[in-house]
Amino acid sequence: MTMRYISTRDASSKPSKKTFTEILLGGLAPDGGLYLPESYPRLSPDELNRWRSLSYADLAFELLSKFIDDIPAEDLRALTRKTYTSAVYCNGRDPDRAAEITPVRWLEPGLGLLELSNGPTLAFKDMAMQLLGHLFEYALAKRGETLNILGATSGDTGPAAEYAMRGKRGIRVFMLSPYGRMSAFQRAQMYSLQDNNIFNIAVRGMFDDAQDIVKAVSNDCAFKSRHRIGAVNSINWARVAAQVIYYVKAYLAATRSSDEQIAFAVPSGNFGNICAGHVARMMGLPIGQLILATNENDVLDEFFRTGIYRPRGTSETFTTSSPSMDISKASNFERFVFDLAGRDPAVICRLWAEINRGGSFDLSGTPYFARLPRFAFASGRSLHADRLSTIRHVYEKYGLMIDTHTADGFKVALERRTPEMPVLTLETALPAKFEETVVEAIGKLPERPRAMRGIERLPQRVEVLDADVQAVKCFIERHAVD
Numbered sequence: 001m002t003m004r005y006i007s008t009r010d011a012s013s014k015p016s017k018k019t020f021t022e023i024l025l026g027g028l029a030p031d032g033g034l035y036l037p038e039s040y041p042r043l044s045p046d047e048l049n050r051w052r053s054l055s056y057a058d059l060a061f062e063l064l065s066k067f068i069d070d071i072p073a074e075d076l077r078a079l080t081r082k083t084y085t086s087a088v089y090c091n092g093r094d095p096d097r098a099a100e101i102t103p104v105r106w107l108e109p110g111l112g113l114l115e116l117s118n119g120p121t122l123a124f125k126d127m128a129m130q131l132l133g134h135l136f137e138y139a140l141a142k143r144g145e146t147l148n149i150l151g152a153t154s155g156d157t158g159p160a161a162e163y164a165m166r167g168k169r170g171i172r173v174f175m176l177s178p179y180g181r182m183s184a185f186q187r188a189q190m191y192s193l194q195d196n197n198i199f200n201i202a203v204r205g206m207f208d209d210a211q212d213i214v215k216a217v218s219n220d221c222a223f224k225s226r227h228r229i230g231a232v233n234s235i236n237w238a239r240v241a242a243q244v245i246y247y248v249k250a251y252l253a254a255t256r257s258s259d260e261q262i263a264f265a266v267p268s269g270n271f272g273n274i275c276a277g278h279v280a281r282m283m284g285l286p287i288g289q290l291i292l293a294t295n296e297n298d299v300l301d302e303f304f305r306t307g308i309y310r311p312r313g314t315s316e317t318f319t320t321s322s323p324s325m326d327i328s329k330a331s332n333f334e335r336f337v338f339d340l341a342g343r344d345p346a347v348i349c350r351l352w353a354e355i356n357r358g359g360s361f362d363l364s365g366t367p368y369f370a371r372l373p374r375f376a377f378a379s380g381r382s383l384h385a386d387r388l389s390t391i392r393h394v395y396e397k398y399g400l401m402i403d404t405h406t407a408d409g410f411k412v413a414l415e416r417r418t419p420e421m422p423v424l425t426l427e428t429a430l431p432a433k434f435e436e437t438v439v440e441a442i443g444k445l446p447e448r449p450r451a452m453r454g455i456e457r458l459p460q461r462v463e464v465l466d467a468d469v470q471a472v473k474c475f476i477e478r479h480a481v482d
């Protein structure tokens with residue numbers, strides 16, 4: 001069976017079809033859409049049962065083989081075995097369970113956490129980014145090409161990208177961060193890396209200024225192609241595919257037979273993580289419910305309740321204590337709406353033309369919205385006070401510290417779960433990453449994994465620049481890989 005990818009916005013009579021490695025290094029499709037498989041590969045109950053005894057790496061190989069048909073099997077297997085090792089995912093609370101990569105922790109029967117934050121930067125983004133690092137290095141070497149990755153971070157994506165790309169041949173990373181606006185721990189995570197293919201640029205400005213510079217550089221087509229500028233943002237299909245793996249792994253860990261259903265609660269921002277859950281369900285994984293949790297920035301909760309998708313302006317976007325969910329629009333959401341709208345690219349073009357004009361759309365009263373229940377979503381939101389009380393509740397009742405994002409997920413999981421169906425909340429970061437709010441909630445500092453203790457005292461490498469496109473371009477010009 002061949003696997004080809006199409007764009008959500010390609011409404012031409014003969015849509016262009018691409019292979020996995022063709023879309024791997026690109027970001028958006030040329031028409032501005034997002035890539036998706038032409039049709040979702042299927043998972044059968046028999047196949048799921050056969051996979052029950054596989055290691056994470058071998059399960060990853062089996063699953064990715066359904067999405068990738070242009071990397072030889074032995075190479076893909078080597079890549080997954082190199083990526084998912086207990087030495088990389090050893091930062092969890094129980095180092096003896098590191099071999100499980102994403103262990104399930106039951107708090108009580110039917111209520112658990114899926115640990116996704118045991119990787120090098122203590123956030124779930126490592127799960128996909130680590131694979132991306134190996135896939136990029138492999139694909140570039142095959143083609144004899146190089147890549148300069150440019151990105152902007154407010155805290156979690158930057159470290160995950162840098163730890164995934166450090167030391168990789170043919171790749172340099174230029175990561176912009178807002179000068180003086182990240183925690184000492186987040187700064188240390190990135191700036192203490194001494195690898196000479198990693199360049200940290202602290203921009204005198206806010207995250208949005210950094211993001212605008214990335215957009216300006218990427219829109220300069222001549223500069224972009226001269227320096228082979230690439231991205232690792234969450235719309236990259238390979239990141240979504242890599243995230244499908246842990247939904248399957250968790251399902252197999254939580255069930256004994258492949259006719260049982262379970263639910264997942266997902267702290268959401270750009271809709272990347274929960275999009276992978278949606279894809280897993282479309283493939284046939286028996287997911288009975290996908291519970292989407294937002295914080296004060298509730299664009300997505302609003303859509304699932306009302307059918308109205310109304311991205312916010314920057315002035316309407318709040319800075320919260322679960323900052324990785326502080327988004328104004330959810331870039332991966334287009335993939336879900338494509339499926340909801342019967343995979344009609346003309347509909348997506350029309351809806352997103354409105355969004356790109358700064359508008360919104362309303363699907364209530366359309367047949368699409370009437371179909372929404374079939375997709376098994378539920379949603380809710382969680383505010384600062386909810387985070388504090390949830391962190392306290394989980395600590396007092398189960399003796400476990402959770403981070404602010406996971407707390408948002410857990411709060412909404414308790415609210416929206418259906419009785420009788422086990423629910424796993426995705427642990428998207430370890431509490432050590434967001435100490436301040438954990439201390440506010442329970443008056444205690446979370447434990448830090450050994451590898452991270454005292455990193456604030458390590459020497460740091462960072463270039464401080466004005467929030468100026470030209471200054472950043474000059475810096476890239478001087479340091480880009482040829």
Ligand SMILES: *Cc1c(COP(=O)(O)O)cnc(C)c1O
Pocket residue numbers: 123124125156157234267268269270271272273274324325405428429
């Ligand atoms: C990125 C991130 C999220 C949001 O994930 P999306 O895939 O953007 O929905 C949630 N929690 C943490 C800790 C994150 O780093």
